[in-house]
Amino acid sequence: MGKDRLNRVVLAFSGGLDTSVMVRWLRENYGCEVIAFAADLGQGENLKPLPARAEAAGAADIVIKDLRQEFAEQYVLRGLKAQAIYENGYPLATALGRPLISRHLVEVAEKYEADAVAHGSTGKGNDQVRFEVSARALAPDIEVLAPVRNWELKTREAEIEYAQKHKIPIEVTAASPYSYDRNLWGVSIECGPLEDPWQRPPDDIYQMTVSPAEAPEEPEEITLKFEAGRPVELNQQELPLVELIEQLNKLAGAHGVGRIDMVENRLVGIKSREIYEAPAGLVLHSAHQALMDLVLERDLYHYLQELSLRYAELVYNGLWFSERREAFDALIDQAQRYLSGEVRIELYKGRAVVNGRRSPHSLYDRALSTYEQGDQFDQSLSTGFVRLWGLPLEVAGRRRSR
Ligand code: ARG
Numbered sequence: 001m002g003k004d005r006l007n008r009v010v011l012a013f014s015g016g017l018d019t020s021v022m023v024r025w026l027r028e029n030y031g032c033e034v035i036a037f038a039a040d041l042g043q044g045e046n047l048k049p050l051p052a053r054a055e056a057a058g059a060a061d062i063v064i065k066d067l068r069q070e071f072a073e074q075y076v077l078r079g080l081k082a083q084a085i086y087e088n089g090y091p092l093a094t095a096l097g098r099p100l101i102s103r104h105l106v107e108v109a110e111k112y113e114a115d116a117v118a119h120g121s122t123g124k125g126n127d128q129v130r131f132e133v134s135a136r137a138l139a140p141d142i143e144v145l146a147p148v149r150n151w152e153l154k155t156r157e158a159e160i161e162y163a164q165k166h167k168i169p170i171e172v173t174a175a176s177p178y179s180y181d182r183n184l185w186g187v188s189i190e191c192g193p194l195e196d197p198w199q200r201p202p203d204d205i206y207q208m209t210v211s212p213a214e215a216p217e218e219p220e221e222i223t224l225k226f227e228a229g230r231p232v233e234l235n236q237q238e239l240p241l242v243e244l245i246e247q248l249n250k251l252a253g254a255h256g257v258g259r260i261d262m263v264e265n266r267l268v269g270i271k272s273r274e275i276y277e278a279p280a281g282l283v284l285h286s287a288h289q290a291l292m293d294l295v296l297e298r299d300l301y302h303y304l305q306e307l308s309l310r311y312a313e314l315v316y317n318g319l320w321f322s323e324r325r326e327a328f329d330a331l332i333d334q335a336q337r338y339l340s341g342e343v344r345i346e347l348y349k350g351r352a353v354v355n356g357r358r359s360p361h362s363l364y365d366r367a368l369s370t371y372e373q374g375d376q377f378d379q380s381l382s383t384g385f386v387r388l389w390g391l392p393l394e395v396a397g398r399r400r401s402r
Contacts, residue, residue: 003029003030004030004045005030005031005032006030006031006032006114006115006116006143007032007033007114007115008032008033008034008035008060008112008114008115008286009026009030009032009034009035009114009115009116009117009118009145010034010035010036010037010105010108010112010114010116010117010118011023011026011031011034011036011037011059011117011118011119011120012037012038012039012101012102012105012117012118012119012131013034013036013037013038013050013054013059013062014038014048014051014120015038015047015053015054016120017156017160017163017170017234018120018148018159018296019036019120020034020057020163020170021057021153021159021162021163021168021170021180022118022120022147022148022367023036023054023057023058023059023161023168024057024058024162024166024168025147025151025153025162025261026118026145026147027058029147029178032115032116033060034058034059034060035059035060035061035062035063035108035112035114036050036054036059036061036062036063037062037063037064037065037104037105037108037241038050038054038062038063038064038065039064039065039067039097039100039101039104040064040065040066040067040068040182041067041068041071041097041100041101041183041184041355042068042071042072042184042185042242042245042246043181043182043183044182044207047064050062050064051064053062053169056168056169057168058166058168061112063108065184065299067100067101067104068184068242069241069242070100070185071096071100071185071239072241072242072245073241074100075096075097075099075100076096076184076185076241076245076382077230077241078332079091079092079096079185079280079311079315080229080231080284080285080288080335081229081230081288081305081332081336082307082308082311082312082328082329082332083285083288083289083292083305083308084308084311084312084315085285085308085312086264086312086313086315086316087262087264087265087312088262089260089262089264089272089276090260090262090264090276090316091185091186091276091278091281091282091285092185092312092316093181093182093183093184093185093186093187093188093276093278093281094126094127094183094186094188094313095126095130095315095316095318096185097183097185098127098130098131098134098320099130099134099193099318099320099321101131102130102131102133102134102135102138103321103356103374104137104138105117105119105131105135106135106138106142109139109142109321110139115143116142116143116144116145116147117135117142117143117144118144118145118146119131119132119144119145119146120147120148121146121148122148122149123146123148123149123268124266124268124270124355125266125268126266126316126318128146128149128265129267129268129318129327130318130320131144131145131146131318132146132318133211133319134318134320134321135136135150137321137322138321140284149280150398158278166364176192176204177191177192177193178190178191178192178194180207181374182207184242184245184246184249184280185245185280185281186208186258186276186277186278186279186280186281187206187207187276187277187278188274188275188276188277189201189205189206189209189274189275189277190272190273190274194273194274194275195273196273197263197273201261201275202237205275206259206277207277208249208253208258208277208278208279209253209256209257209258209259209277209279210253210254210255210256211251211256212255212256212259212349212350212351213256213349214256215255215256215348215349215350216254216255219253219255219346219347219348219349220255220346220347220348221326221344221345221346221355222234222235222248222251222283222345222346222347223235223236223342223343223344224283224287224342224343224345225341226282226287226288226291226339226340226341226342226343226380227340228333228336228337228338228339228340229288229332229333229336229339229373231244231284231288232244234247234248244280245280246280247329248279248283248284249279249280250279250281251279251280251347251381252280252282252347252352253277253279255347255348255349255350255352256349256350257282257283257347257352258277258278258279258280258281258282258283259275259276259277259281259350259366260274260276260277260282261273261274261275262274262276263402267316267318268331277342282352283345283347283352286343286345286352286354287343287345287354288339290343290354291339291340291341291343291355291357291359292304292339293342293357293382293385294341294357294358294362294363294364295338295339295341295359295361295362295363296335296338296339297362297363300335304332304335307328307332310328311325311328314328333371338361339359339361340359340360340361341357341358341359341360341361341362342357342358342359343349343356344356346355351367374387
């Protein structure tokens, strides 16, 4: 094939058709040994069949790591504190997962003294960017292979044929037309009928949420407690972050909360129709936001709102391992020292509504805001304030009328 020979390649392996075929394809084309690497980010699927699948596909070894805690603590929590939501909708489940997978992919490659790492993303998406940029940020000299961008297996049929030819067992299920990526923080769903943005998403695509129409007729109120921006309790029960998110996914998903339908801008310039489910993500973002409303000094709050946009963009565009992100995190941690308190949220028929919030560090001062007894706000001070605030416009108004 005229490709350079390699000794050993570590492949980010999901066990699906693409990466199963890829194990064999890498061996054939580079004459290399392939180590499969799989990460548990809480995708809820059983990872047990993966070793057998990797072996059957021809991998020399497989490494599986449970990264749920690292994912929750170092990635999801950062995204939550940053209020990082891409294009007003997407809480970035896939985008936050990729840099973590890349980090461990590189680590495994170093341990196995591999010549290269490989991933199964296409040339049309964001995931290729996230994998490659992250891998090179951490190991600048590493070689990264992305076979899907240029291999001869252009269609699903060609891949299936290749698998059959090489006796790679694949689950030829009734071939779902959808592409799923799932972790603790949510599911991303693409392809098939969803490629028509006018088409209503079919009911059977969802994995984490029931249809709001079929959700319970009774609303359910939950409480979340935060400490310095971090969720620490769900319904008065202290929980490690992974468990808190898992439980909240179930609670909110059962009320149909967490479905997101959007057309978004990929980094490579394509608009794509995306369906997401993020039950815990949506509830936690609303609750965190409600606490910010109560606790943050106004100008800092507005500044963080701008930062949220930049942060989401940065994560989406694969720049996680940047010094800019580290600097943002330092600022956000500092800004959220006082972000402790509780939020009550009602889950009902696909909606999560904040019913109340309280904090020992609240800046809400009833004596200032009340229109009833006990008002301590001196309204006479506003006379001069308002006059000076508007003075530039008043001066300009005079010029206009001259
Ligand atoms: N559009 C989303 C993103 O860029 C989801 C990507 C989903 N990836 C996948 N392999 N299905 O983060």
